[in-house]
Amino acid sequence: MILALQIGGGFIVIAALLQAGAGMITQFAGALRKRHMDQQRLAFFKKQTDILIKRAETDRQRNVLTWSGKRKFRVVRRQLENKLGDICSFYLEPHDGGSLPPFLPGQFLTFELNIPDQPRPVVRCYSLSGSPEDRDFYRISVRRLGPPPSAEPGVPPGLSSNFFHNNVKEGDVIDVMAPNGKFHLDVHSDRPVALIGGGVGLTPVLSMLKWLADTNSHREAWFFYAVRNGEDIACIDEIREIISNNSNFHLVVLYSDPADDDVAAKNCDCAGYLSIDVMKDYLKTSNFEFYICGPPPMMNAVTTSLKEWGVPEEDIRFEAFGPASVKKAAPAAAAESSASGGEAPTVSFARSNKSVPWSEAAETLLDLAEECGVQIASGCRAGNCGTCATAVKEGKVTYVTPPTSQPAKGTALVCIACPDGDIVLDA
Template sequence: MLEGLFQPELVQIAGTVILVVALGQALFSVTGILRRSHAQKEHLNDAREYLRSQTRAVLREAKRREDLFEHSWNGIRKFEVSRKVLEAEGVHSLYLTPHDGKPLPPFHPGQFLTFSLRIPNQSKPVIRCYSLSDSFGKDYFRVSVKKVPPPRDRPELAPGLSSSYLNDEVFEGDILDCKAPSGNFFLDLTRDRPVVLIGGGIGITPVLSMLNALCETGSRQEIWFFLGVRNSREHVQKSHLERLAAEFDNVKLNVCYSDPIPEDKPNVDYQHQGRVGLDLFKQVLPSNNFDFYICGPPPMMNAVTEGLAQWGVPEDDVHFEAFGPASVKKKPADENKQDGSAAAAFAVTFARSQKTVTWDGTEASLLDFAEANGIAMDSGCRAGNCGSCITALKSG
């Protein structure tokens, strides 16, 4: 007899009854509070809205994971360039739709696509990673690519191989090979902590994806968006950013021009003259209690991250994306030997090429070491993010 009282269904019903009674008591208490205090009523409304927003965020994340499981893919998938749009000087956005017509998986805002590009006169596909520059939930993926010029101090060098190809030789209707979205630099939409999104030049792409996602999901968290470019000629998605700042009162737009042209109007085209950095943050931010997301050229990211550390921002609150340069790889040989010490030398054997070469610590990575010795290896981001250069260690 007693066993019947503890059947799972009865326990569940009993639990539901208890919960309903408790909610009724809570509602009765709340009603009394509301009668006594208008201020408490406002506070309760805020709490209710917070709970609703958190519930929506959790449900969105659950739906995202379900769709990801259903629609993601392994290896290469073919995409058609359905649109190609000139965004700024030397920058095109490619709108990519799946060639097989199947739905796209969701992704975390801030992640990237890995491309396998069949560039003419190249002996094998060129692997490159480009950040997604729009939010998820659409029938396309978008990447925005800047044609990388030669270094200013080496004008005789060729411009970026893959960026030149995508800007100059890829057109609407062409087919590109891509891997599924990936990357560890992304915004967690289930968190409601205020955020600072920082983009430098074409580094705007992942933080623009984050901004779009926050606005499109109805987030009410405080959003500060900083963009640093030279002038309006490099200002990607200018009208779109201005529209978001006008439409959403929780979006605070701060655009910095370091070298404005005569047509650029202060407080119209840009808010600040100079560069994005600690001095500006201290000037406009109410505190340093934010999650910071940063993407831009290495000098800018180094300056910003060092500045935030000086300001006392915890390291765990600073998130950044870094991709290696496409054309020139700087060798840290001189830096490695400044202290007079020498790295231990040992032999490294590459099984596929059957070459054995001596590692002396001169190169910054195994990828650089292989390439310096004429050994071809797949690579993409050159920063250890995309996984294209992963290789097996057989022994040692």
């Protein structure tokens, strides 16, 4: 009996010890788990802090290293980028050997080219097609432009693009203005992105893709690349390599004019033009930031259908390589006033001694000036480069689209401006 009691008591003690032990183990495991979570939180916090510090340093360098006016760059390399041979990349290093400001992915450079037989330097913009993380050189990729298919005989081919292709050699030095432009990736966002490039409109979105890859971004990224066919497509090996190294990136290639076996051979994913239906097949949801650059018909179709799909306007960002119809869709105030029966304002070009009534058809003061034979230098024709800034002697302008940066006081960017009443320009 005593033995039984002793054994029973022993079991109770053992059970109590086991319970206490289990409690301690649970506590210990809990403490370990907490420590692990604290470490994870700390690592996450450290990573976020590192990112913020790096961003702040990049912003600082962008401000400190930028330059105003022209800076000389040496062409250190040329590279054809497609089978057709009409897209060529140019790698540029600063001639002064100084550091380069980091640019925002999607921005462009403005060039002032001294082309023989041209009365004045020719100003043109080219998007940076390299990664902002490449800090030793800039890269642009230029498509050679022939006369438009519908042009009368004798119409000259594109001035600047042909000059680049035919004349700009390795070792040459050219004048370049600092990176600029509002069409750039929101580098502070963590949201999924859809990057859409049509033809040579690939360049700014390629720079965005490269930046996402070079900064090890975890953002979901879809790259839609629409071209005519395998002869036309540029930089495709570079793009495929980036996509294959990043499981969160996806590529959709569209050929509008494919060869018979292109789809079967997986040279492209779809035949035809880029449409919202194609995009919906891949994206499933509209919760993306969309960046679009390409020919005006593609941009018009895509931006309109994205809005219809419910994508908020602020999530649809686009750039046209010129005075595209997308940009001109906004109504001009002066055009509205004359359409509503008011008298058309008078536009005077003081130095050329010409005065004409504002014409709705002109769309911008730059177009009107050119129609009247008044010479005003222009570059981007999209309010980006500042080349067309013209002094306003009397009156004021209304902007068709907001300028990228405010022009100097008393001047207007006439490529995107209409008169707001009678106006006198110093041109």
